[in-house]
Amino acid sequence: MPSSSPVDMKLAKCKHVKYFLRNLKLMPARASSYDSTRLALAFFCISGLDILKSLDVFDEAERKSTIDWIYGLLVEPISPERGDDWDRCGFMGSSTFKFATDGSNEPSPYSSGHLTMTYTGLATLLILGDDLSRVNRRALSAGVRALQQENGSFCASLEGSENDMRFVYCAAAVCYILQDWSGMDVQKAVNYILNSISYDYGFGEGPDLEAHGGTTYCAVAALSLMGQLETCLSSKQLNGLRRWCISRQMSGFQGRPNKPVDTCYSFWVGATLKLLGVYHLIDYDQNKELLLSSQDSTIGGFSKWVDSDPDPMHTFLGLGGLALMSDEDLEEVHPGLNMSERALSHLHSIHKKWMS
Numbered sequence: 460m461p462s463s464s465p466v467d468m469k470l471a472k473c474k475h476v477k478y479f480l481r482n483l484k485l486m487p488a489r490a491s492s493y494d495s496t497r498l499a500l501a502f503f504c505i506s507g508l509d510i511l512k513s514l515d516v517f518d519e520a521e522r523k524s525t526i527d528w529i530y531g532l533l534v535e536p537i538s539p540e541r542g543d544d545w546d547r548c549g550f551m552g553s554s555t556f557k558f559a560t561d562g563s564n565e566p567s568p569y570s571s572g573h574l575t576m577t578y579t580g581l582a583t584l585l586i587l588g589d590d591l592s593r594v595n596r597r598a599l600s601a602g603v604r605a606l607q608q609e610n611g612s613f614c615a616s617l618e619g620s621e622n623d624m625r626f627v628y629c630a631a632a633v634c635y636i637l638q639d640w641s642g643m644d645v646q647k648a649v650n651y652i653l654n655s656i657s658y659d660y661g662f663g664e665g666p667d668l669e670a671h672g673g674t675t676y677c678a679v680a681a682l683s684l685m686g687q688l689e690t691c692l693s694s695k696q697l698n699g700l701r702r703w704c705i706s707r708q709m710s711g712f713q714g715r716p717n718k719p720v721d722t723c724y725s726f727w728v729g730a731t732l733k734l735l736g737v738y739h740l741i742d743y744d745q746n747k748e749l750l751l752s753s754q755d756s757t758i759g760g761f762s763k764w765v766d767s768d769p770d771p772m773h774t775f776l777g778l779g780g781l782a783l784m785s786d787e788d789l790e791e792v793h794p795g796l797n798m799s800e801r802a803l804s805h806l807h808s809i810h811k812k813w814m815s
């Protein structure tokens with residue numbers, strides 16, 4: 460049987476809405492190992508529903524209770540005036556390790572923010588229409604700053620973690636959202652990014668590492684949020700980078716040369732090309748065909764590869780990849796912050812209030 464052309468294939472919108480709701484409300488037991496990143500999972504689902512223009516599946520009580528749940532994951536300063544415990548501030552991924560196990564309601568020794576959760580927590584609050592008024596911005600910025608390393612990169616949390624480009628991006632996104640760049644030594648972060656350019660002009664996780672679509676997105680989006688993308692890279696580097704990204708398109712996109720295509724890179728590499736101003740040079744039809752072939756039209760969701768199991772992250776990023784091509788059924792997505800333009804304009808109205 461001939462395969463369907465992209466013109467024949469339709470986005471299974473209702474199935475994807477149900478898929479996200481199922482993952483928000485009823486995760487299977489085998490997902491329990493993701494407990495510590497529950498907030499990121501909620502971000503994939505809620506931001507995905509936003510891209511699908513379907514946030515109206517939540518009534519007002521559900522929207523408010525979700526906002527309250529997210530604020531419940533915020534590690535706040537015990538002494539807001541003194542500032543001596545601000546290093547720990549940020550969002551945790553779940554409440555499991557927030558409090559001591561003796562029932563005293565005291566913070567556990569593991570109670571501290573995680574950069575990815577702080578970014579996804581703030582982003583989800585914005586998507587749900589919250590005004591961030593319950594966030595202590597100075598304390599949160601101090602929590603970000605405490606995670607920057609001597610080489611300019613960031614760790615995820617005070618408990619110790621890898622430090623690489625992923626967390627440089629998360630730190631830049633948090634600073635941008637809070638409009639407070641005291642959360643990082645920007646020059647050090649820029650130097651780390653510049654030291655991570657590979658010989659082929661993509662970016663690795665850090666210096667001397669292989670270029671990769673995900674870390675290239677993190678580097679380029681971080682520079683863009685810092686307002687440094689056009690100024691700190693030479694035109695030779697920018698053109699080499701554009702060429703590296705465009706060369707990642709096979710049908711959809713691969714993350715590295717000689718790797719198979721994967722749904723998520725239609726967003727990671729696609730958004731990078733948007734930020735670099737050359738997205739129009741990709742083959743839209745092939746990209747769309749790959750993405751629509753990766754959706755599960757029975758239970759909803761997108762998978763990493765055609766005919767494999769869907770997961771929330773690839774569903775969110777698959778939709779983001781489609782939205783970059785300006786699909787009228789989908790919200791437009793801002794390539795730098797990885798949230799809808801709708802949520803971003805809400806953020807900009809909050810920024811105006813903060814400045815007045």
Ligand SMILES: [Zn+2]
Pocket residue numbers: 721722723724763773
């Ligand atoms: Zn992937």
